[in-house]
Structure formats: structure tokens, C-alpha cells
Amino acid sequence: MFENLSDRLERSFKILKGEGKITEINVAETLKDVRRALLDADVNYKVAKTFTDTVKKKALGQNVLTAVKPGQMMVKIVHDELASLMGGEAAELHLEQKPAIILMSGLQGSGKTTFSGKLANMLKTKQHRNPLLVACDVYRPAAIDQLKVVGSQIDVPVYTEPENKNVNEIALHAIQEAKAKGYDTVIIDTAGRLAVDEQMMDEIASLKETVKPDETLFVVDSMTGQDAVNTAKEFNDRLDFDGVVLTKLDGDTRGGAALSIRTVVTKPIKFIGTGEKMEAIDVFHPDRMADRILGMGDVVSLVERAQEQFDEEEARKLQKKIQKNKFDFNDFLNQIEQIKKMGNLKELASMIPGVGKAIKDIDIDDNAFNGIEAIIRSMTPQERTHPEVLNVSRRQRIAKGSGTSIQEVNRLIKQFDQTRKMMKMVTGSQMKSMMANMARMKGAMNQ
Known part of the structure; x- marks a missing residue:
């Protein structure tokens, strides 16, 4: 980026x-x-x-x-x-209606459907809202099926009327459905359209007038650079949208859209897409993006992501296990899962000041943990909880079962033993101090 x-x-x-x-x-x-x-x-x-x-x-x-x-x-x-x-400070969504309505707009191929799912997932997991996705792309083949797939990935229902081509009717029926079934947020995915296509622009303008959304978001592919800015201006002249979403910021983008769009359309960038996963969505923070552009990292965002996976009760249980030297491969596997949930590994590393430049030419695969996971999952329940029983014959069986070599198995067990010894050293007052710092940090973030 x-x-x-x-x-x-x-x-x-x-x-x-x-x-x-x-x-x-x-x-x-x-x-x-x-x-x-x-x-x-x-x-x-x-x-x-x-x-x-x-x-x-x-x-x-x-x-x-x-x-x-x-x-x-x-x-x-x-x-x-x-x-x-880039706007000075982050711009929030203003969702006041019941149900709140979010209307998505943009060019075809900009990533509206995928982003609709990401936004629904974020509102569901972080703000505990109950979203309903609405399929109003009645032109693109398989558009409805794509939204259904996205909805199933995040366990969010999708309202469809496959035979109906009137997007205003579909949206109104979906809002009625939301009211009847208690959904508090309606996210309307629309067809991609060109600003020069008067009929299509009239359609989305009419849809906006009909549903009167809390938020109209313009989704644009950041890799199109200055074209993205020009398109945003044309859409804004017709739709007067509330905010911009920049997708594909994890690609080989030059950044021109992020730096120009706020000035040209006088509307804030509200979200950025940073990958293909449903969790790859961030609120846009201009000051943090400036940090990244100038190679200063983004520690605040890194801490926020860590805290989303941080469970104080689980941390206490883990502390007791470490103190009793009971930290096992099940705990090790759990820690890996939490790291993976935080996002793309290279992006996470680049948030640490000074690291981004050092690793820019290094390919860090998101599958880097696959070998380790395969080895641990090839262990029996007893071997995971009692690593000391892992003799030569057991290690050979694990290597064969995981599709790895005996050297890789030995290396993992050695690293695990070193990790366990290091954790044992950080106990008592040190661990309490770490947890207190985490709690204070969490409180500061909330403020």
C-alpha cells in the first residue's frame, strides 16, 4: 500500500x-x-x-x-x-432510522457486492447490529447468487426477488421484511453503472429517493487512480452520496485516489478494503494513513485488531496454565488462530514502524501457518496436552500424517519448548502488569 x-x-x-x-x-x-x-x-x-x-x-x-x-x-x-x-479525522456512519438503510453505488467491478458483505460482517461482529443484505442488481448474471454466497460466508440473510426487475419494489419489500423480522440495518447492493448511462443513473437516483437511505456510499476501485476521482465527481453530482469506499488498497496502487478524492468531491472516505477476506475492511483514519505513507507504521490500528481478538477471561486461564507449566499445543494452536483472524500477515507486519520498508520485497504468504497447523492437528489429544511424550516414533508418525519432514516436526517442537520456557519466565507480577496495561490500552481506545 x-x-x-x-x-x-x-x-x-x-x-x-x-x-x-x-x-x-x-x-x-x-x-x-x-x-x-x-x-x-x-x-x-x-x-x-x-x-x-x-x-x-x-x-x-x-x-x-x-x-x-x-x-x-x-x-x-x-x-x-x-x-x-484526506479529511483530517475518521467519518462515522450515521445510522438513525429503524431499520437503518445503506445504499451502495459505483461502477461495475468496483467490488460493491463483496464490500456489502464486509460491511454487514463488520456491523454484525463489532457493533452487534442485525443486518439484512438486499440484492438489487437485476442486470448482471449471477449477481444475486454472488450476494447469497457472500451472505452465507458471514451468516447474514439475503433478501431476493429473482423474477422482479423493479429495484424500487425489491428495496421497499426488503425494508418491510426487515421491520417484520427485526433486522435493524438494510444494506442494498445495486448494479454497477456508468455515469454516462442516463437510464441507469436515473434508476439509482430514483431508488435513493424511494428508500431515503441513512447513508449512500460510493464504492470505487482505488487501483484506477485518477479515473476513480473523476468517476466519483460525476456520481456525486447526480447522487450527492455521503461517503466513499476505496477497495483494493492492498493491490499495487499508487494512492492518488485516496489523496485526491476528498478534495475533489468534498465527501469523506469512510472505509477501505484491504484484501479478499470478509474481515478485510477498515474504517479510514486519515492520520493513520498519513503515518503509513510516510513509513511510520500504524501501531494504533495494530493494537485495535489485537484487542478485537483479546479475551480477558481466556487470558486469565492462559496465565494460570503458563504458571503451572501446562501451556500445550492446543493453546499454541489457539494463539495462531487469533493471529490469523487479525488479517493479512504482511499488512500486520507493515503496521510496525520501520518494518514495512524492510519487508516490502519479501513475500509473506497467508498460508505460512499451514505447515505448523498440519503438524499439530496430526497429533493425538494426549500428545497435544502432554508434549513430553513425543518420542522419535511418534514424531515420525506425525511427519507422515502431516505431509512434512521429521526435521520440520523437530523444529516446531523445539520452538514450542522455547516459547513455553519464555512464557514461564513472564509470570506473576509481570503477567499482571501486562494484563493491566492491556486493560488500560483498551479503555483508552474506547475513549
Whole structure:
């Protein structure tokens, strides 16, 4: 995500490295390079020029403290302006009706159907809402079936009327269904359409007028760059949507859409899609995205994801098992499952400051844990709970059953023993202190 832009900006800031103070000459040289980096990232020209002009004005107006190097000061100014450019702060959904109605819009292939499922899953798991998906794409072959598959993956019902081609009727019937069966959120998936197709644009404008949604979201593929911004403007002129969803931000995107769209359409980016899994959806935080663009990581988002999997009661039970040296392969497997639920492994690693750049050329497969899981699942219940019984013959049987080598089995058991010893060392007051810190962190996040 934004790797090319991050590298270019880092090179731009090196112009100021070693400089004693900020001057008009070195600022102009730095920002000339920054502007080129933004344009190469497919940022709108006017947006890029206004951005660098603002940064220049603020940089030359700064009384730089002797403790702050010019390069550091420039990074801080650029960071703040990047965050401001993308909206300043996260924009929430405003779901007030009963049921609340969310209308999805966008081009064909932008990922509306998949995102509808991701949003339903997020509202269900994180906000404990009871969503209903509605299939209003009556044109694309298999569109209804696709939404049904998505709904089954997240255990959310899908309202369909396969023979009906009137999207207004389908949506109204779905809302009646939601009221009758107690669904508090209705997410309407619509057909992809071009802004130049008057008939299709009239249809979604009519649908919006009919259902009067709490939120109309425009879903756009971020990999289309500046085209995404232009399309968003055309849709906004007709629909006056409430927010933007950027999908496929995990791809080889240059970032221009994320940096330009807020300025051009004056509507906030509300969500981003960061992968294919139903959990791969994030609320868009401009300040955190600025951190990522400038290679600072995103520790806050990493902690939030960890806390979604953090169960205080389970942690207490685990603490007791560690203290009694009873931590076993079942617990080990459970920890792996929790890590996997947090998302794409490379993305998680890139949230740690300094790590993103180090691993950018390294392929971290999401299946990295498969071999370990296969080995553990090939153990008998007794072997999982009593690793000490794992003699040579048992290890050979496990290797054969898991499709791995005896060396891989030995390596895992050795790593497990080292992990257990290390955990045993972190007990008593240390563990209590860690749990207290986690609790405080959780409270701070909630605030």
C-alpha cells in the first residue's frame, strides 16, 4: 500500500538531511520533488500544487527549534497536511432510522457486492447490529447468487426477488421484511453503472429517493487512480452520496485516489478494503494513513485488531496454565488462530514502524501457518496436552500424517519448548502488569 509514494517521499526528505536550517532554497527543492512524487502517484495536479504550496508556506513560517532538524520538521508538516488532505479525522456512519438503510453505488467491478458483505460482517461482529443484505442488481448474471454466497460466508440473510426487475419494489419489500423480522440495518447492493448511462443513473437516483437511505456510499476501485476521482465527481453530482469506499488498497496502487478524492468531491472516505477476506475492511483514519505513507507504521490500528481478538477471561486461564507449566499445543494452536483472524500477515507486519520498508520485497504468504497447523492437528489429544511424550516414533508418525519432514516436526517442537520456557519466565507480577496495561490500552481506545 503506497510503497512507491513512500519511497519517493523518503528520497525527497533526504534533500534536507544534514541541513542546518530551513531556507526558501532547500524547501523549494524538497517540495519540487514531493510534487513530482504526488503526481507520479496519480494525485490530481491542482491538489498536488495546492498541497505543496501550503506545506511551503508553513515550513517557511516555522521557527525551527534547535532540537528539531529541518528534515524532521518537514516530515511533521507534510504528515499533518496529508492527514488534512484526506479529511483530517475518521467519518462515522450515521445510522438513525429503524431499520437503518445503506445504499451502495459505483461502477461495475468496483467490488460493491463483496464490500456489502464486509460491511454487514463488520456491523454484525463489532457493533452487534442485525443486518439484512438486499440484492438489487437485476442486470448482471449471477449477481444475486454472488450476494447469497457472500451472505452465507458471514451468516447474514439475503433478501431476493429473482423474477422482479423493479429495484424500487425489491428495496421497499426488503425494508418491510426487515421491520417484520427485526433486522435493524438494510444494506442494498445495486448494479454497477456508468455515469454516462442516463437510464441507469436515473434508476439509482430514483431508488435513493424511494428508500431515503441513512447513508449512500460510493464504492470505487482505488487501483484506477485518477479515473476513480473523476468517476466519483460525476456520481456525486447526480447522487450527492455521503461517503466513499476505496477497495483494493492492498493491490499495487499508487494512492492518488485516496489523496485526491476528498478534495475533489468534498465527501469523506469512510472505509477501505484491504484484501479478499470478509474481515478485510477498515474504517479510514486519515492520520493513520498519513503515518503509513510516510513509513511510520500504524501501531494504533495494530493494537485495535489485537484487542478485537483479546479475551480477558481466556487470558486469565492462559496465565494460570503458563504458571503451572501446562501451556500445550492446543493453546499454541489457539494463539495462531487469533493471529490469523487479525488479517493479512504482511499488512500486520507493515503496521510496525520501520518494518514495512524492510519487508516490502519479501513475500509473506497467508498460508505460512499451514505447515505448523498440519503438524499439530496430526497429533493425538494426549500428545497435544502432554508434549513430553513425543518420542522419535511418534514424531515420525506425525511427519507422515502431516505431509512434512521429521526435521520440520523437530523444529516446531523445539520452538514450542522455547516459547513455553519464555512464557514461564513472564509470570506473576509481570503477567499482571501486562494484563493491566492491556486493560488500560483498551479503555483508552474506547475513549
